[in-house]
Amino acid sequence: MMTGVAEDEDKWLAAGIAGLQQNAFYMHRAMDSNNLRDALKYSAQMLSELRTSKLSPHKYYELYMRAFDELRKLEMFFKEETRRGCSIVDLYELVQHAGNILPRLYLLCTVGSVYIKSKEAPAKDILKDLVEMCRGIQHPLRGLFLRSYLSQLSRDKLPDIGSEYEGDADTITDAVEFVIQNFTEMNKLWVRMQHQGPAREKERREKERSELRDLVGKNLHVLSQIEGIDLDMYKDTVLPRILEQVVNCKDEIAQYYLMDCIIQVFPDEYHLQTLEVLLSAFPQLQASVDIKTVLSQLMERLASYAALSSEVLPEFLQVEAFSKLNSAIGKVIEAQPDMPVVGAVTLCSSLLKFSLHVHPDRLDYADQVLGSCVKQLSGKGKIEDSKATKQIVALLSAPLEKYNNVVTALKLSNYPCVMEYLDNETNKVMATVIIQNIMKNNTHISTADKVEALFELIKGLIKDLDETLHDEVDEDDFKEEQCSVARLIQMLHNEDPEEMFKIICVVKKHILTGGPKRLSFTVPPLVFNSLKLVRRLQGQEENPFGDDESTSTKKIFQLLNQIVEALSSIPAPDLALRLYLQCAEAANDCDLEPVAYEFFTQAYIIYEEEISDSRAQVTAMHLIIGTLQRMHVFGVENRDTLTHKATGYSAKLLKKPDQCRAVYACSHLFWVDDQDNLKDGERVLLCLKRALRIANAAQQMSNATRGSTGSVMLFVEILNKYIYFFEKGNPQITVASIQSLMELITTEMQSDTTTQDPAADAFFASTLRYIQFQKQKGGAISEKYGTIKLSDS
């Protein structure tokens, strides 16, 4: 069916072209023989082909263009006729004798063009006559093309200022009047197309109309090219007249296209100076017109105009561009109650971009825009429209991109309110964007207030906004999000400890609301950031906070305690343990014995109550021992308690080798090199002996269960401890004990039941080499080692 129509149309077009060419041929012949009468007759017949109603705009255009070419030749002929003495006035009358209106008007326009050029009558009079006479064509398609022909012919003949057709005073008014009238009539015809024909062909009609729109828009282009239109005239006449037509035509397609056209063709400077008039038209447009796009275009153009040169900025201020745009947007939204959310948001977003570009120094403007956006969104709940969401993200991203500084965005009080309306998913995305922006620009967020605001912004990441949607979160995504939060926490810094303390408090307050899943990501960075502050304070002799000690290190430790304690809710004992130990160490460095003791106690409690996995216990044990070894703050009693506990735990580890290693590690707790009061050789020996016993037991156990003894590795390790303490001067470690241990190892190694372990062999060999080396080194050490005999092997 459709193809049928198209084929028919091709046929009609072909017939039209054929008829046109035939008459054009006779017309040429008449012109060649200077036969005016016949030339008129055949040209009228030729133009009659344009009377067809069967062609779509596209095909009609093809026919029109052919006629157009012929009319150019006819115009030349008319010109020659006048040169030969034919009066142009007579010619102007003569063509009007044609009985059919369409050919008559095409001919009239053609002669009119020659008439204007002859200057025998003022251009304005002829143009006025032509544009009036064209009213006879009420058929939209034919009328549009006829008037487009008129527009084409008259473009270079307008009585513009400086044109050769310039008439007496006010000549420019005539030129403008002419173009506007033609524009108005064309637009009316164009709009009328919409209402003609059956309703089912609406879609096709709209397509056809859009094909024709440039014919109408061309007039505005012509207007914009008229030199004589200065700002005053544009403001007082041109723009109001155009807008009147646009508003009154009440047609969606036309209003959208023409508003866009106005914005595109006229200079930005004019827009700026007529902003009020221009904007006042928007609320009057049909509700279905896509105002947001057009208005956004306008703001974009103005913004780039402002960007072009700083000289124009005062103009923006002078005309109060921002407040005008702002109020216009408000009115548009008010006038279109059915406007989808996306429309309102897009408008806000565009205005915000405008304000950021034009008035980067006026944050209050930006905040105002966000405020009105909130107003638009209020009562609508979370936004579900994906397009609207996208626009909100764009809206919120704009200040970040512009200032590259979140701190600025934090000053916008309405910023978080807008974020409220994002769905959780997008809210998170937005929060991530904010964090990334901070990272990228290395922004310092240095006050507690700002941190508070920032965390308010990114709370999508900080806590669950909606309890019901847990499981849908992708594990990897979640991790990534939380890692970025962790990085953010690390970045918070203020030179002033007091403020820094406040920041920490704020962060703590927020992250503690995050729930078990997040704490393991957020607690460590906060702890370490706090410890950083502690380290900073510890270097200072005086308490910087004066007497009240409001932010003393003690306070921080109290806080730290609470923070780490939060981990128990997860639970994450391993992590908590490590953090307690870190804190303890820091407390140690600050000479705060009770605090350090408290942290150790916490660590021990966790060890006892929560770390049940044997591997984890081993790791934890070594951490405890390592940390405890470095502690120097404890008095004898406390230290005894803690070391005693540590040794006890070590001996209670599940696997014998683990026990053994932990126990010999404990030996270090009793011998700290740089502390003279901590050199208890006896207890060191006790530990080592105990380790030996355990190693022995391990050996036997393995013999009993597997039929072969295990590796001698443990013995070699213990031997190394012996050598260490020997070298350090522990009087309890004798040459004999080393000697016997070496023999034991040698024997074990040679025993058949022993499993061969190349690693142990190598270790032992290098231990022996070490002894050998020390012996030969000379000095006190050599002397010391001299008594150790090495076997021949």
Next chain:
Amino acid sequence: MNYLLGAFKPSCNIFITFADGKNRKQVPLKKENGQTAMVPLFQSQENISGKVSIEPIQGKKVEHNGVKVELLGQIEMYFDRGNFYDFTSLVRELDVPGELYERKTYSFEFSTVEMPYETYNGVHVRLRYVLKVTINRGYAGSIVEYQDFVVRNYTPPPSINNSIKMEVGIEDCLHIEFEYNKSKYHLKDVIIGKIYFLLVRIKIKNMDLEIRRRESTGSGQNTHVETETLAKFELMDGAPVRGESIPIRLFLSPYELTPTYRNVNNKFSVKYYLNLVLVDEEDRRYFKQQEITIFRLQETSS
């Protein structure tokens, strides 16, 4: 009588010339045989003078009972063809009975001749002016020669010439208001006007303005009316909407119009009408006819 005449060769040639024949304006006149000849143009109250020359064929003499020239104004109705009704008849005797041997020329003059009606060639009626020279020969039959001329009478511009303005319509369907700038137009005039659409509920395809001529002949029961459309001038293409106003500019010069003749000697009338026709998409015609008066204005250039 004519066939008798045809049997003999005319024994003389008669020439009729007008006194100012060289300078007088000549206009085309369609003759009975369909050919167009150029004839002199007169108007009422003019002196019609000239010469009649009679030239006997070589060596023959023309015996006659007198020579006269007549100025005739005649109306011929086509239902009664060949029967002329003379509404004007003036005679000048040129010669007393006698014999003509050689060329003889007579001057004649009809002074300030009343010629109230214009020459007219209609569908059913013809009005003509003619000079008739008769050589009266008694039994031998008279020798007659005719010379046509055209009379056109000029009217000064009317002192009152109102526009025609009217609102017409079909209820709830179509309401228009139209205006023609005058009610009386001269032959080379131009009709200016506009049509204003007050209500349009039908799908109009186009609108034409027609000039119609109504020629009525006879009287009483025998009245015969013939209407011709002389001009069909398209004013509008396409369907207007409410509030549109369509301009009219119709030049009358291309059309062969005559002035309006009202009751010419009780024999006939010629009237002109403007007929505004709207055609809808189903080719239904809506029209309104208005009489206009056409008159002949003295051309200033001549």
